[in-house]
Amino acid sequence: MKPVFVEEIHQLHAELCQALADPKRILILYALSERPLNVGELTELLGIRQSNVSQHLAVLRDRGLVNAERDGTNVRYSLKYPMVVAALDLLRGVLRDSLSDTRNRAERLMEIVR
Amino acid sequence: MKPVFVEEIHQLHAELCQALADPKRILILYALSERPLNVGELTELLGIRQSNVSQHLAVLRDRGLVNAERDGTNVRYSLKYPMVVAALDLLRGVLRDSLSDTRNRAERLMEIVR
DNA sequence: TTCTTATATTCGAGAGATCGAATATATCCC
DNA sequence: GGGATATATTCGATCTCTCGAATATAAGAA
Secondary structure, X not given: OOHHHHHHHHHHHHHHHHHHOOHHHHHHHHHHHHOOEEHHHHHHHHOOOHHHHHHHHHHXXXXXXXXXXXXXXXXXXXXXXXXXXXXXXXHHHHHHHHHXXXXXXXXXXXXXHO | OOHHHXXXXXXXXXXXXXXXXXXXXXXXXXXXXXXXXXXXXXXXXXXXXXXXXXXXXHHHHHOOOEEEEEEOOEEEEEXXXXXXXXHHHHHHHHHHHHHHHHHHHHHHHHHHHO
8 A cells, every 4th residue: 555545545534533523423323323313303403504414414424424314304414433433532531630630630730839 | 410510421422523533643553553653653554744743642542542651752642542443443444344335235236237 | 476484695804824034943963 | 041842822924714684595385
């Protein structure tokens, strides 16, 4: 495998992470991990403009992370790879540890300052 | 827990993902998962400017993903949470599946077009 | 066809990310 | 102290992201 392809893999890998790098898209993915939802339901859930929801869904579609199935006038979105949510869960664990570390460090510093 | 805090968690979660959303930072994290490295070694590995490496390391530091330990004139960086690389591995798996799906779809389409 | 509802796309403004170049800081050695 | 090396930061240009507003498309009902 040529180095140029290796770099392209890392680019795609980064673009996948980029798709997760927005709080609303994270919410969308977690919601879809429960059950498929159409755009209207997601719009109500997120409490933002419908066009904005569609824009975020377009990002997730571009990255191949969701399926879109038209059902009459609705479009039903579903999660394509549950592993994405597993990855998000791992990162949430990292976040928890990181916050805990930060808090403990702050507490130690407070002891010294007191 | 108040809704405002829930939203802040999703914001932090997204910021964590954002830290992974760059090919060079992904390479840095994978390299550090093998062993701690100093800035010079990372610069050589990535083949980019030293200032750029420092900038990427600053992002990872800000998000609390790496430790930086000064050793004389060098600074040794190490991975703080191996789970981050586990999450990257999961996403790489998703990427592989996604590419495989795309290829298979293209093959089926070629059958029809032929 | 026209009307209505659901969803998608386009556009432009503002915010944010990335880079190289230049400069600053920190440590060590003399 | 001064000089050398390693790393960090700042600055400005360019690019990308996100949003709301407006508009476009698609399907169904009348």
